[in-house]
Amino acid sequence: MHGAKDLSVMNFQPFNQPAPQLGNQYDDDRVLRSYLKRVLPPDVLAQVEPALREMGELAGGRLYQMQLADRLNEPVLTHWDAWGNRIDHIEITPLWREAERLAAKFGVVAAAYEGTYGRYDRIYQFALTYLFHPSTDVYTCPLAMTDGAARTLLLSGNQELIERALPHLTSRDPASFWTSGQWMTESTGGSDVGRSETVAVLDEEEMWRLHGRKWFTSAATGQMTLTLARPEGNPPGGKGLALFYLETCDDAGRLQNMEILRLKDKLGTRKVPTAEIMLYGAPAIPVMGLHHGVRNIVPMLHLTRTWNAVSATAVMRRGLALARDYARRRVAFGTALAQKPLHVDTLAMLQAEFEAAFHLTFYGVALIGKDEAGDIGEDEAALLRMLTSINKLVTGKQGVAISSEILEAHGGAGYVEDTGLPLLLRDAQVLPIWEGTTNVLSLDVLRALQDGDSLAALVKKVQVCAQSAQDERLVTAVGTAERALAHAQQWLQAALPQGQPALEAGARRFALTLGRALALALLVEHAQWSLTIEGDGRARAAACRFAQTPVDLIINDVADDLYALANDVAVS
Numbered sequence: 001m002h003g004a005k006d007l008s009v010m011n012f013q014p015f016n017q018p019a020p021q022l023g024n025q026y027d028d029d030r031v032l033r034s035y036l037k038r039v040l041p042p043d044v045l046a047q048v049e050p051a052l053r054e055m056g057e058l059a060g061g062r063l064y065q066m067q068l069a070d071r072l073n074e075p076v077l078t079h080w081d082a083w084g085n086r087i088d089h090i091e092i093t094p095l096w097r098e099a100e101r102l103a104a105k106f107g108v109v110a111a112a113y114e115g116t117y118g119r120y121d122r123i124y125q126f127a128l129t130y131l132f133h134p135s136t137d138v139y140t141c142p143l144a145m146t147d148g149a150a151r152t153l154l155l156s157g158n159q160e161l162i163e164r165a166l167p168h169l170t171s172r173d174p175a176s177f178w179t180s181g182q183w184m185t186e187s188t189g190g191s192d193v194g195r196s197e198t199v200a201v202l203d204e205e206e207m208w209r210l211h212g213r214k215w216f217t218s219a220a221t222g223q224m225t226l227t228l229a230r231p232e233g234n235p236p237g238g239k240g241l242a243l244f245y246l247e248t249c250d251d252a253g254r255l256q257n258m259e260i261l262r263l264k265d266k267l268g269t270r271k272v273p274t275a276e277i278m279l280y281g282a283p284a285i286p287v288m289g290l291h292h293g294v295r296n297i298v299p300m301l302h303l304t305r306t307w308n309a310v311s312a313t314a315v316m317r318r319g320l321a322l323a324r325d326y327a328r329r330r331v332a333f334g335t336a337l338a339q340k341p342l343h344v345d346t347l348a349m350l351q352a353e354f355e356a357a358f359h360l361t362f363y364g365v366a367l368i369g370k371d372e373a374g375d376i377g378e379d380e381a382a383l384l385r386m387l388t389s390i391n392k393l394v395t396g397k398q399g400v401a402i403s404s405e406i407l408e409a410h411g412g413a414g415y416v417e418d419t420g421l422p423l424l425l426r427d428a429q430v431l432p433i434w435e436g437t438t439n440v441l442s443l444d445v446l447r448a449l450q451d452g453d454s455l456a457a458l459v460k461k462v463q464v465c466a467q468s469a470q471d472e473r474l475v476t477a478v479g480t481a482e483r484a485l486a487h488a489q490q491w492l493q494a495a496l497p498q499g500q501p502a503l504e505a506g507a508r509r510f511a512l513t514l515g516r517a518l519a520l521a522l523l524v525e526h527a528q529w530s531l532t533i534e535g536d537g538r539a540r541a542a543a544c545r546f547a548q549t550p551v552d553l554i555i556n557d558v559a560d561d562l563y564a565l566a567n568d569v570a571v572s
Contacts, residue, residue, distance in 0.1 A: 017413070020326040022064055025131050026056025028321065030538065031358050032127065038529050039366060044117050048124045055106060055131045060321075063098070063135040068420050070095035070137070075221075075273035077263050088260040090221050090273045099132075099139035104177040108132055109147050112372075113170040122369030123362065126310050133311045134318035137271035138427055141434075142179040142219040144307030148300030149180035149226050153245075155299050156288045161245050165224060181225030181248075182300060183277070185216035191440045193228060193294055194238035198279065200229040209257070209281035210244065218434075220260060220275035223248060226300060228293045229284070241293035244284035257282040268426030305392040305435045306368060309361040312399035312431045316354040319406030319424050323347060326410055346409065350402050352545035357395045359526055360519035364391045383457035386448030393441040393508075394515035396432035403428040442507035445514070455492075458518060459485060465521035471531055474524050474540055477547035481520040484552035488513045491554045509553040516551045 026032065036045055036052075073093040081087050092100075103109065111125040133140045150169040153162050168178035188195035198212025210229045219225070224247045234240035250256050257280045264274040288296045324347065327337040337343045367384045370376040376384070403425040407414030414421045432438050448454050462485055466478045488510055495502045523546060527539035 018329045019419070020322040020329065020410075022060035022321055022325070024053065024056045024061075025059040025134075025318075025321070026053045028060070029056070029317065030536075031317070031355055032130065034530055034534060034536070034539065035358070035362060035526065036123070036127065038526065038533075039123060039362075040120055044120050044124075048117070048127070051106060052124075052127055052131065055128055058102065059131045059135045063102070066095055066098060067135050067137060070271075071418065071420060071423070074270050075263060077260060077273070077275070079260075086259070088255055090260065090263070090275070092221060092273060093137075093271055095137055096139055096271055099136040100177070100179075101174045102136075103132070103139065103143055104172055104174040106132070107172050109143055109150065110170045110172050112147065113150060113166075119366075119369045119373040119375045122365050122372065126306070126362070126365045129307065129310050130314045130317070133314040137423070138269045138311070138430075139271070140307055140311050141269070141272050142181075142222055144304045145182040145219050145222070145225075145300070146178070146180045147307065148182060148303040149224070151303055152226060152243075152297065152300045153287070156296070158245075158287055161285065161287060165245070168223070178223040179219060179221070181217055181219035181222040181227070182297075182304065183214045183217050183225045183227035183246075184297070186213065187215040190216065191436060194236070194241065196228050196230060196241055198227070198229040200231045200242060200244065200284065201281070202232070203281075208244065208284050208286065210246065210279045210284050211281060212279050213261075214277045214279070216264065216274060217277050218269075218272055218274045220263075220273045220277065226287065226297065227284070228297065231290045234291065238294035239292055242290045243287040243293040243296040245287050246282055246284040267429060268423070269430050270426075301435060302388045303368075305388045305441075306361075306364060308431055308435050309357075309364065309388075309391040309395040312395035312428070313354070313357045313361045315399050315424060315428050315431070316350070316357060316402045319403055320347070320350055320354055322421070323350070323406050323409040326413075330411075343409070346405070348541070348545055349549070350405055350409075352542040352549070353398050353402055355539065355542040356516070356519040356523045356546045357398050359522040360515065361391055361395055363518075363522050364388060379453075379457040379460055382451065382453035383461060385451065386445050386454045386458075389436070389441040389444040389448065390511060390515040390518070392435060393432070393438045393445075393511055394519065397438060397512070399428040399431045400425070439508055442511040443504065445511040446503055446507050449492075455489070455514075458514060459489070462518060462521040465525040468525050468528050470528060471540060473544050474528055474531075477543045478521055478524040480547040480551055481517040481524070484513055484517040484520075484554075487552050488517070488554050506554065513551070513553045516553070520546055520551055 070093050075093060076091045078089045079086060106128055108125065108128050111128060112121050115121065117124055129140060146169050150166055153165060168176055169180060171177040184193050186196050186198065188197055198210055200208045200210050203209055212229065214227065224245065227244050227246055228241045229244055230241050248255060259278045261276040261278055266274060327343060327347065330337045364387045367376060367380050367387065370380065371384060407421055407425055410421055413419050436444065462481055466482055469475045469478050491506060491510060495506055520543065523539065523543045527543045530536045530539045
C-alpha cells in the first residue's frame with residue numbers, strides 16, 4: 001500500500017564497527033617492561049614501577065578519552081581586552097591544562113634532576129615521557145625545552161640564574177612549575193641561526209634589551225625562555241651571538257616588551273601554541289658571556305633531540321597498540337584481520353621497526369644518564385657525541401612512515417578525523433623537522449666524526465652486541481648490521497679524498513645506515529637476553545624481521561653518479 005512502512009526496514013539495525021581500545025599502556029607494553037627489567041636493578045624497578053603503571057593507566061584511560069574529547073580545541077590568542085588594552089593572552093586547551101598538571105605531579109622533568117636513582121634517572125624520566133606523550137597532543141614540546149633549559153643553566157655555572165629558575169623548572173608543584181621556550185628560529189633561517197637579526201642593546205641601567213622578531217616559537221606560553229641575540233658591535237655569524245635568559249612576564253603577569261603577532265596555522269601539532277613574537281626591548285640576562293651563543297645552547301639541543309626521538313618511538317607504539325586491537329575487532333571476509341596472514345605480516349614489519357627504534361632511542365637515553373652521573377666510559381662518551389643526532393634523524397623518519405602505515409591498517413577509518421587516527425600522522429610529520437631536519441642532522445654526524453673516536457666507538461658497540469648473540473638466527477641477523485657498517489666505512493674512506501661535496505651528497509644515507517645498523521645490533525642484544533632470561537622469542541622475531549629491511553642505505557659510486565645527478569636536478 002502506498003505510504004505504508006516496511007517493518008523489515010524499520011527494524012533494520014546497521015552494523016557499527018567497534019572502535020579500537022587501549023588498556024594500561026605500561027602493563028600492555030612488552031618491549032618497555034622487558035627493557036626495564038634488563039637495565040634497571042631490581043630495587044630501582046620496584047620503586048619506579050608504581051608511577052609508571054599509574055601513568056600507563058592514565059595514558060590508556062582517562063587521559064586518552066580526554067584527548068579524543070579535546071580533538072577540535074586549539075589554543076586561542078586574544079590580542080586585546082574589553083577596554084582596549086593589549087594583552088596578547090594565549091588560552092591553551094583543557095587537555096593541555098591537565099597535561100601541565102600531570103607533568104608536574106609525576107615529575108616528567110623533575111625526575112631527571114632529583115638524583116634519586118643516579119645513572120638511571122634519565123631512563124625513568126624518559127619511560128614516563130614515552131607513556132605520557134601519545135595522549136597529550138605534544139605537551140612534551142614545552143617539557144623538552146624546559147628540560148633542555150634546566151640542563152643548560154646547570155652547566156652554565158651562572159649561579160644567579162640557577163637559583164632563580166631551576167627550582168621552578170624542576171618543580172613537582174603545578175602552582176610553581178615553569179616551562180621554558182627555546183627561541184632560536186628567525187625568518188632568515190631555522191637551522192642557519194648564525195643569520196639571526198635579533199639585536200641585544202645595553203641600556204643606561206646596564207640591562208640588556210632584545211630587539212627583533214622570533215619567527216617560530218613553539219613554547220610561547222612558557223614563563224621563561226633561552227634565546228639567541230647579537231650584542232651590538234659583535235661580528236656576524238654564530239660566534240657573534242650570545243645566549244640570553246628572558247622571563248616573558250613581569251610580576252603583574254604582563255608581557256615584558258614583546259608582542260605575540262599571531263599563532264602559526266600548522267599541518268599538525270595544533271595544540272602547540274607556536275607563535276611569531278616581536279621583541280621591543282625585552283629585558284634579558286646573558287647566560288654565558290657575550291659570544292658563542294650557538295655553542296652554548298648545544299646542551300639544550302642534545303636533550304630536545306632526545307625528547308624528539310622518545311616521542312617518535314612513543315607515537316609508533318601508540319599506533320601499533322590501536323592497530324593490534326583493531327585487528328582483533330575487525331572482521332573481513334569471514335575472519336578477523338588478526339587471522340589474516342598478510343595483515344599479520346604487515347603488523348610484524350611495523351613492530352620490528354618500532355622495537356629497533358625503541359632500543360636505539362633508550363640506549364642513547366641510558367648514555368645521557370651515565371654521562372650526567374659521571375659514570376660514562378670514554379668509548380660511550382665518544383659515541384654519545386653523535387648519537388643524539390643519529391637517534392633523532394632515524395626515529396623521525398620511522399615515526400612518519402609507521403604512522404602512515406597505521407592509518408592504512410585501519411582502512412577508511414584511518415582517514416576519518418573523529419576517530420582520532422589522522423592526528424597520529426599529522427603530529428608525527430613534525431618529528432623529522434623540529435630540532436634539525438634530517439639533512440642538517442646528517443651533517444652534524446659528519447662533524448662529530450672529526451674527533452676520530454665516535455665512529456670507532458659505534459663499530460665497537462656493534463661488535464659487542466654481535467658477540468652477545470648465541471642463537472643462530474640472531475647471529476645471522478646481526479651479521480647484516482656488521483656488513484652494513486663495513487660498507488658505510490668503505491664509502492666514507494672512498495668519499496673523503498673527493499672532498500666536502502661528495503661527503504655531503506652521501507651524508508643522509510651514511511647517517512641512516514649507521515643508525516639502522518646500530519639499532520639492529522641493539523635489538524639483537526636485547527633479543528638474546530630475552531630468550532635466555534625470559535624465554536621469550538618475540539624480540540628475536542622482531543630482530544630477524546628488521547634485518548630483512550634496508551639497513552644498508554649506502555650505494556657505491558655515490559661521489560660520481562649521485563653528485564652528477566644532484567647537479568642536474570639543481571639546474572633543471
